[in-house]
Amino acid sequence: MVKRLLACLLGVAIALPLTGCWNYEGLDQLDIVVGIGVDYDKENRLFDVSYDIANLTGAEKKGGISSKMIHAQGKTLADAAANAKRNEADRLFFGTAHVLVLNQQLAREMGILTITETLLREGEYRETMYVVISQEKTAAEILERPEEMSGIMSVTLIDIISEDKDVTGTTLSTQLYQVYNVLNSTRKSILLPVLRRVERGENIVPDINGTAVIRGETLVGFLSPEQSRYALFIEDKLDGGVITLSLSDTPTDDLAMKIFSNKTKKSYTYEENKITVNIKTDTSVCIVENQDYMDIRNKQITEQIEETAARMIEANIKSLVSTMQHEFNADVFGFGEMIYRKDQKLWNQLSPSWDEIYPTVEVEVSAKVEVMNTAFTK
Numbered sequence: 458m459v460k461r462l463l464a465c466l467l468g469v470a471i472a473l474p475l476t477g478c479w480n481y482e483g484l485d486q487l488d489i490v491v492g493i494g495v496d497y498d499k500e501n502r503l504f505d506v507s508y509d510i511a512n513l514t515g516a517e518k519k520g521g522i523s524s525k526m527i528h529a530q531g532k533t534l535a536d537a538a539a540n541a542k543r544n545e546a547d548r549l550f551f552g553t554a555h556v557l558v559l560n561q562q563l564a565r566e567m568g569i570l571t572i573t574e575t576l577l578r579e580g581e582y583r584e585t586m587y588v589v590i591s592q593e594k595t596a597a598e599i600l601e602r603p604e605e606m607s608g609i610m611s612v613t614l615i616d617i618i619s620e621d622k623d624v625t626g627t628t629l630s631t632q633l634y635q636v637y638n639v640l641n642s643t644r645k646s647i648l649l650p651v652l653r654r655v656e657r658g659e660n661i662v663p664d665i666n667g668t669a670v671i672r673g674e675t676l677v678g679f680l681s682p683e684q685s686r687y688a689l690f691i692e693d694k695l696d697g698g699v700i701t702l703s704l705s706d707t708p709t710d711d712l713a714m715k716i717f718s719n720k721t722k723k724s725y726t727y728e729e730n731k732i733t734v735n736i737k738t739d740t741s742v743c744i745v746e747n748q749d750y751m752d753i754r755n756k757q758i759t760e761q762i763e764e765t766a767a768r769m770i771e772a773n774i775k776s777l778v779s780t781m782q783h784e785f786n787a788d789v790f791g792f793g794e795m796i797y798r799k800d801q802k803l804w805n806q807l808s809p810s811w812d813e814i815y816p817t818v819e820v821e822v823s824a825k826v827e828v829m830n831t832a833f834t835k
Contacts, residue, residue, distance in 0.1 A: 493509070621650075650668060684773075699716070714828070718740070719741070723737075
């Protein structure tokens with residue numbers, strides 16, 4: 458009994474000094490970073506980094522928490538972060554950073570792999586932060602909050618990016634760890650969301666403008682929002698959005714269909730030294746606009762709509778794959794990865810010449826569209 462009591466007392470004595478957080482810092486000692494923009498000063502060979510900081514001390518009563526921007530330069534990203542402390546009383550805290558905006562010129566000339574690796578190496582950064590490319594002159598411009606706008610710009614960007622595939626379906630939301638993993642995988646190519654600033658009435662607001670094509674680790678071009686929608690089709694990541702078409706001879710589309718769901722399957726065959734990739738899509742839609750006043754209660758017309766929509770999807774997917782093969786030579790849809798996963802012996806045979814083989818891959822597309830609801834009104 459005495460021995461047990463002594464053991465308990467000894468355990469309590471050891472545990473008491475270990476309670477609490479050894480590296481605890483209060484919020485009043487930290488600058489909470491919500492977004493990061495990375496530019497590069499070629500003349501001085503310095504990274505020019507912008508930090509979108511949650512301004513907790515200046516919370517607005519009506520608009521909630523606002524933000525402020527801090528800029529710092531350094532020979533490396535870590536050097537820039539350290540230099541940011543020169544003009545700030547508090548240390549930057551990166552555990553809340555959810556979006557990383559990269560300068561398009563930096564992505565073209567220096568690549569993005571080193572930046573992603575650096576952030577993943579530092580334990581405080583989130584692996585799940587979204588990575589985007591700025592189509593403005595600088596990445597910092599995307600993070601700038603207009604005077605008439607309240608709140609934090611980085612939070613707005615996060616909402617725009619994360620919800621797009623469910624609402625408009627024109628870009629891919631890609632996270633930091635995914636960028637690093639894919640660029641170090643068989644694909645070696647990835648699509649990243651693109652942001653720009655546009656005028657909306659009297660305001661200038663952020664806007665998604667499709668996707669950026671990253672091959673190896675460098676930016677090689679852009680896809681339009683419409684092209685990006687079919688990239689989502691191919692990658693089986695489309696959960697919403699609207700597709701339009703016309704069954705008449707009018708120059709503009711007069712029929713709009715909202716996407717309920719989509720399922721895409723990819724496979725390949727290898728016969729007589731020829732690779733053929735098969736892409737099959739199965740899409741459910743609802744007719745939400747009928748400007749030509751077609752009798753959509755008529756089964757024949759509904760079937761015609763389904764057939765026309767299916768052929769349109771097939772044509773656009775084929776066109777996009779051809780662009781990837783012959784304009785960018787970027788295997789962003791993982792054709793090589795399919796072979797690697799299914800037949801490593803064959804992949805070992807093809808991989809040394811994959812850059813030459815990839816543009817010759819034949820692609821067959823089969824699309825099925827089903828109208829689930831015509832939204833008919835009398």
